[in-house]
Amino acid sequence: MPVEITVHEQSCRGCELCVDICPTKVFAMDQERRLCTVEHAEDCIACLSCAYICPSGAITQRDFHPVKNFYRDEEFCQKMGKFL
């Protein structure tokens, strides 16, 4: 299942930071409208760097795997017991 990416058009300022930071070139710049557009959502690895870097918070992702904060995960803490 590809990640669902939404760009809020009214918030996007066309700074192209998302285009530059994306390692798999998911975004493209619509030069006429000065907006970033999602060209290849299927290539998104859900690193979320675009969402973090966007100055206007215009990018949101859905249906992705959020990383585990393993130090808060009880099951994982129990597994790590053997190393501690």
Next chain:
Amino acid sequence: MEETRNQRLALQDAMVFLGAIASGTEQAIGESASGISYLAGVNLGKKLSRGVPSTDSIEQALQATREVLEKNDYLWLFEPFQTHDQESLVRRTEQGMEVMLVFRDCMIRQSLFRFGHVQKGSLCNMMYGFFAGALQNIMGRESSLEIVHAGENACYKRLLVRDC
């Protein structure tokens, strides 16, 4: 419940300790810190992959490496990734075979974020070393793992398994 809480605290202490050591080593000896982490990773990769059947197939070797990590409860899982314009998962280059890997849950990334250290530092080289050690055992070949992008929720890396 109390035991789990204690384990959590111990884990956090271990993470602070690990982060402090990595950060301190980087400050003290600079780039050489990456070499130390790399070698630690190589040793770990070789040790954990001992006894894994040899193969020439990079897909099988990656699957075996993944199983080794899972079996040992290491939160360092990865998956091969192919973008829409790549013809195949494994590509042949002048130096050898290349596969792009996505790392999602990662103990090191979470440790770095938890205590405000930067990514792509010496600790990240441990994974490079782990792959080098494991693939040396499983495929009998040298490899490198380049960090293409270190993201907040996932990292994108290029694995190159060199020709003999």
